[in-house]
Amino acid sequence: MPPSSPRSRVRWRMSGMVLLVLAPTLLYLNSLGGEFQFDDRNLVDRPWTANLEEYFQSVDPLVVGNRPVLLWTIALNNSLHPHQTFGFHLLNLLLHLWVTVLVYVVLLKTQELMDSGEGRDGMRKEAFAFVPALIFSAHPLNTDAVSYIVSRSTLLATLFYLLTLYGFLHLFDRRETRFPRRVVQGFWIVWIAAGFYLALGSKLTAVTLPAALLAWFILFFAPSRFPRWVSMVFNRNRVPYYLIAAGFLVAFAWFAEPLLYRPRDQGMELFGRWNYFLHQPKVIVFYYLRLFLFPFNLNVDPGFPATSWSGDGQIGAGFLLLLLWIVAAFRWGNVWIKAGTVWFLLTLAPTSSFVPLNDLAVEHRTYLPLTLGLCPIAGWLVVRWLEGSKATLAVVAFAGLCVLTIHRNQDWTTEIRLWQDAAEKNPRSPRPHNNLGKAYYEAEQLGPALVHFKRSILNEGFNTALDLMEPHFNIAAVYLDLNRLDDAEREYREVMRLRPGSYESHMGLATVMNRRGNFAEAERLLLRSLELKRAQDGADFPLARLNLGELYGKTARYREAVTELKMAIAADPGLLPAHYNLGTAYLALGRPDLAARAYQICLLLDPTFAPALQGLERVTREGNVDRVNPR
Secondary structure (H helix, E strand, O other): OOOOOHHHHHHHHHHHHHHHHHHHHHHOHHHOOOOOOOOHHHHHOOHHHOOHHHHHHHOOOOOHHHOHHHHHHHHHHHHHOOOOHHHHHHHHHHHHHHHHHHHHHHHHHHHHHOOOHHHOOOOOHHHHHHHHHHHHHHOHHHHHHHHOHHHHHHHHHHHHHHHHHHHHHHOOOOOOOOOOHHHHHHHHHHHHHHHHHHHHOOOHHHHHHHHHHHHHHHHHOHHHHOHHHHHHHOOHHHHHHHHHHHHHHHHHHHHHHHHHOOOOOOHHHHOOHHHHHHHHHHHHHHHHHHHHHOOOOOOOOOOOOOOOOOOOHHHHHHHHHHHHHHHHHHHHOOHHHHHHHHHHHHHHOOOOOOOOOOOOOOHHHHHHHHHHHHHHHHHHHHHHHOOHHHHHHHHHHHHHHHHHHHHHHHHOOOHHHHHHHHHHHOOOOHHHHHHHHHHHHHOOOHHHHHHHHHHHHHOOOOOOHHHHHHHHHHHHHHHHHOOOHHHHHHHHHHHHHHOOOOHHHHHHHHHHHHHHOOHHHHHHHHHHHHHHHHHHHOOOOHHHHHHHHHHHHHOOOHHHHHHHHHHHHHHOOOOHHHHHHHHHHHHHOOOHHHHHHHHHHHHHHOOOOHHHHHHHHHHHHOOOOOOOOOO
């Protein structure tokens, strides 16, 4: 057990922190060379994350829904080492280390401030704080959050969530300091406000933070500091009133959520609010809890199936088991069991309640709930029951977690390997095969790409139009690359049948017509694509503008080409081909000065873009403008 003298205790804690940093560093070393995955490029390649200067010009830090804190860190990475995955993975790992240490520190601080002995429960508080943090640091379930660059939003939100709680704990610290108490309290109040903003600016799931602070206060500090208030509030005679209040709260959340939050996901279309909500107890019990206890067969895309609640016994069983867990925790559990239960369910609520998201289950959603939720519960059980010779079992179990984490990180090293793993574990789900096909397509392996795109259509997964639409679209792209125009046209028309308002398929079919030389029909389809896009969300469609500009340039309508390309750039300033084609159109119009400027912007977006370098050389070689510096 840890030593009890102050000096020895400090030494113990420092040693514990070193181990909490060293262990996950070794476990995640093999993740540092991983590729960009899935949605990573959509975040990294945006013009407002190209560098810090572009970020400050384009991002409003007060619009927390756009995740300005997350975008700042991406812009920072791109400023230091543009598009180099090592820096992105390194920062993710550093955030995970910081969160791990915070789990340890928050548990220690909470125990120090508790007036009751219940928190120690016959164990040394240092050991109890250390074990949950160690479990959290090495648990394979966290690999989705740490090794997936775009999941940095989860890491950041968790970091600031815990930092805010740490500041909140200091409000109850009665120790004397050299500063006036009001000054100290004011400092921590500012800390809490800043932490809440930073957490929300990282990910909106941090909206539960005030409720988490209140729960921590009620569970750990109110019983000793406000005993009369606690006895009055937690009177059994008041339970019916609380149930009625909870019903009103649920009803408010149900009806007010569409007004307060408009998700960008398609969960409403895929599942609907009620069906999504009914599935969440099943997801929590039979997926999240199962993976925490037995972290095997982790999957970036579990493809958790939507079923009929009346015919799926696991949905009812999930509700019942959750209810039994809550009742048992508050009837027989100590304060850490209660706190862990509340923390786990509360921090899961934004993604596992009334807001229907694209996926019923995603592993990185458990990252924050594990910190002071399941990990302290597991840590309390380990320290309480596995003493003496039984501790060997805990060491073996921890070693198993480490091996599984290292092995899982290997799956994140390449896109092809990641989606091969997902397709093998869930072969009937369409999306893993579709994304594996995209990975092969990006690697210019068109044969395997076509095989998996077709397999995603044949699978008996969800079989919704949304599941089938993208594979058909991707098959058409392969056929275009192979110049099989008739096959490409058939696939685009199939997408139109599945979803008549698909503006992407109209644009794709326009490309087929363009290749055939049917320019009038190509123009009609592109204009129709723009109309459909505006009708759906009121936004422009820069790719259709780009294709229109290319079409007008191809038919020597250069002024119209310039107009369309400018509109494409206005809608998406990072659309590199639009800048390049604009430069080419300006050259055709006899404006080499404007052409040079367009080529320079291309090189700001991608310093290695050879066509832009060649365009600049052509302009300067012909002596039309002074030699320019692409930087």
